[in-house]
Amino acid sequence: MSEITAVTQENSAPPHPLKEFWKYFSENKGAVVGLYVILIAVFLAVFADYIAPHNPFDQYRDALLQPPSWMAGGSSKFFLGTDDVGRDILSRLIYGARLSLFVGVIVVTLSLAAGIVFGVTAGYFGGIYEILIMRFMDIILALPSLLMALAIVAILGPSLQNAILSIAVVVLPHYVRLTRASILSEKNKDYVTASRVCGSGPFRMMFAVLLPNCMAPLIVQATLGFSTAILDAAALGFLGMGAQPPTPEWGAMLANALQFVQRAWWVVTFPGLAILITVLAFNLAGDGLRDALDPKMKR
Amino acid sequence: MNEKTIIKARNLKKYYTIKDGMIFKTSSTLKALDGASFSIKPGETFSVVGESGCGKSTLARLITMIERPTFGDFEVDGINAVTSDPEAMKALRERVQIVFQDPYGSLNPRKKVGAILEEPLLINTQLNAAERREKALAIMEKVGLRKEQYSRYPHMFSGGQRQRIAVARALMLNPSLVVADEPVSALDVSVQAQVLNLLMDLQDEMNLAYLFISHDLSVVQLISNHVMVMYLGRPVEQGEKDIIFGNPIHPYTRALLAATPHVDGKDRTKRIILTGEIPSPLNPPSGCTFHKRCVHMTDICKETAPEFRSVAERMVSCHHAEKFS
Numbered sequence: 001m002s003e004i005t006a007v008t009q010e011n012s013a014p015p016h017p018l019k020e021f022w023k024y025f026s027e028n029k030g031a032v033v034g035l036y037v038i039l040i041a042v043f044l045a046v047f048a049d050y051i052a053p054h055n056p057f058d059q060y061r062d063a064l065l066q067p068p069s070w071m072a073g074g075s076s077k078f079f080l081g082t083d084d085v086g087r088d089i090l091s092r093l094i095y096g097a098r099l100s101l102f103v104g105v106i107v108v109t110l111s112l113a114a115g116i117v118f119g120v121t122a123g124y125f126g127g128i129y130e131i132l133i134m135r136f137m138d139i140i141l142a143l144p145s146l147l148m149a150l151a152i153v154a155i156l157g158p159s160l161q162n163a164i165l166s167i168a169v170v171v172l173p174h175y176v177r178l179t180r181a182s183i184l185s186e187k188n189k190d191y192v193t194a195s196r197v198c199g200s201g202p203f204r205m206m207f208a209v210l211l212p213n214c215m216a217p218l219i220v221q222a223t224l225g226f227s228t229a230i231l232d233a234a235a236l237g238f239l240g241m242g243a244q245p246p247t248p249e250w251g252a253m254l255a256n257a258l259q260f261v262q263r264a265w266w267v268v269t270f271p272g273l274a275i276l277i278t279v280l281a282f283n284l285a286g287d288g289l290r291d292a293l294d295p296k297m298k299r
Numbered sequence: 300m301n302e303k304t305i306i307k308a309r310n311l312k313k314y315y316t317i318k319d320g321m322i323f324k325t326s327s328t329l330k331a332l333d334g335a336s337f338s339i340k341p342g343e344t345f346s347v348v349g350e351s352g353c354g355k356s357t358l359a360r361l362i363t364m365i366e367r368p369t370f371g372d373f374e375v376d377g378i379n380a381v382t383s384d385p386e387a388m389k390a391l392r393e394r395v396q397i398v399f400q401d402p403y404g405s406l407n408p409r410k411k412v413g414a415i416l417e418e419p420l421l422i423n424t425q426l427n428a429a430e431r432r433e434k435a436l437a438i439m440e441k442v443g444l445r446k447e448q449y450s451r452y453p454h455m456f457s458g459g460q461r462q463r464i465a466v467a468r469a470l471m472l473n474p475s476l477v478v479a480d481e482p483v484s485a486l487d488v489s490v491q492a493q494v495l496n497l498l499m500d501l502q503d504e505m506n507l508a509y510l511f512i513s514h515d516l517s518v519v520q521l522i523s524n525h526v527m528v529m530y531l532g533r534p535v536e537q538g539e540k541d542i543i544f545g546n547p548i549h550p551y552t553r554a555l556l557a558a559t560p561h562v563d564g565k566d567r568t569k570r571i572i573l574t575g576e577i578p579s580p581l582n583p584p585s586g587c588t589f590h591k592r593c594v595h596m597t598d599i600c601k602e603t604a605p606e607f608r609s610v611a612e613r614m615v616s617c618h619h620a621e622k623f624s
Binding site for chain 1: 363364365389392393395396397399400401404405406407408409410418419422423465468471472
């Protein structure tokens with residue numbers, strides 16, 4: 001027992017990696033702000049049922065296109081006003097955060113997982129297998145991403161699930177290329193050879209030895225990928241290929257209210273702002289993460 | 300005990316094919332290692348010396364079974380390590396371990412020392428976590444690391460300590476041969492001595508054999524039993540240490556030995572300065588590969604490659620060997 005305590009005490013002497021990471025991350029004020037915005041968005045999404053003043057689907061027929069509460073004609077009942085069928089915009093935005101973050105999580109998880117598998121195996125095995133995978137990824141990259149996503153959704157049929165799937169396919173090449181590049185730079189290092197000399201099989205080499213040393217750029221890409229996914233999902237929703245009405249998805253909200261932009265600016269502005277702020281927050285946090293995880297930036 | 304040999308290499312060769320050109324592909328053969336034969340007994344140190352690019356590290360990669368030789372074969376503990384089936388090969392891999400030159404690149408930066416040391420056990424044995432930990436701690440003590448360093452990351456150590464960790468990892472599976480690929484050339488001189496002493500102590504304790512690769516002749520002279528001098532992928536002189544160091548025959552060996560700095564005034568020999576670069580192994584000179592830099596070069600050296608033959612108790616490949624002995 002005394003031995004174990006001695007070990008933990010020794011451990012606490014050098015700064016914990018997380019603590020060190022936070023030191024570098026917190027130097028970037030924008031990144032910290034971004035992180036707080038993300039945390040708020042997550043909080044709103046998780047507790048939407050308790051925070052949102054109204055049900056996002058309830059239509060208040062007596063309050064169609066009501067302006068925000070601080071304007072003439074607005075009421076304190078609908079803080080950000082209502083849309084063309086009398087639904088509370090604030091509540092729809094709060095529930096929309098749930099959808100947008102959900103899209104981000106699923107897209108990033110899918111493309112990161114697939115990207116790691118393809119990238120690691122391509123980088124490790126090389127040869128014709130690598131050429132096949134990388135050229136296929138080049139083909140995906142050669143097509144405009146939104147067009148490609150649109151085409152996939154058009155084939156599968158418009159729905160949120162299909163939008164998620166298509167976005168995951170479109171962003172996949174970034175992860176594959178990044179993973180492969182890291183693997184290529186790591187795989188000739190001595191510690192990898194040492195692991196092989198003591199008998200590691202290919203599976204162990206790829207996922208237990210190489211992958212942990214390739215994670216830093218992937219974490220950054222995944223964070224930045226969140227914003228791309230949210231943006232693409234909103235774009236697909238806007239074009240009618242993503243979430244279908246009456247789902248409170250930010251992009252779809254924008255699209256449905258477009259015809260009222262002249263006389264009711266709030267129906268378009270607030271979903272647009274929600275998208276802007278969330279995407280900006282993820283980009284800022286991602287940038288901060290990149291700086292914090294890059295060993296070359298450390299003093 | 301001494302009758303047994305751990306490694307018996309016969310005419311090992313490793314050729315690489317280099318492809319060049321975009322449309323008209325030309326391929327040329329790089330003879331990284333062109334025929335090396337030797338044997339190592341338990342408790343012995345066999346040193347390989349030579350300039351950069353002479354095939355020392357290729358030899359290390361062949362012996363540790365990272366790569367397969369193009370020609371020739373070798374035996375580990377009497378079992379052929381080139382033609383055996385994969386199962387037997389896996390068992391042989393445990394017998395030969397390696398210590399790399401750069402202690403900063405050879406330890407996985409994401410793993411704690413304990414995990415690095417236990418990896419060989421995890422892969423090759425059925426020991427449980429507690430037993431593995433016990434073994435790792437035992438080895439750590441042997442190489443002069445403290446118990447509490449078990450759960451630290453490699454970046455918290457100095458170069459010398461890292462090399463101790465690397466040595467400890469090589470010993471985890473109780474190998475009979477450790478290939479040491481320039482294990483001290485990345486370290487400070489004072490730390491070099493510590494690591495060398497450690498290697499020597501471990502050799503006595505565990506009856507280890509070393510295949511010691513180095514370009515530092517003073518280190519080689521200190522620790523080896525046998526020496527092989529290589530030039531451009533070929534051994535040029537090979538034999539017992541005292542014989543080679545006492546009376547070098549090949550002009551290249553003599554130049555190398557003369558280039559080693561001596562503190563002692565009386566030991567100082569006349570410098571032999573080699574001119575020119577080491578030739579490209581892609582396009583080695585005709586005849587004796589050393590003839591372009593050799594001061595004793597004659598016509599025969601340009602035309603025919605000298606045989607690797609026995610002269611004055613050692614093997615040497617020089618047409619004029621008898622003249623120098």
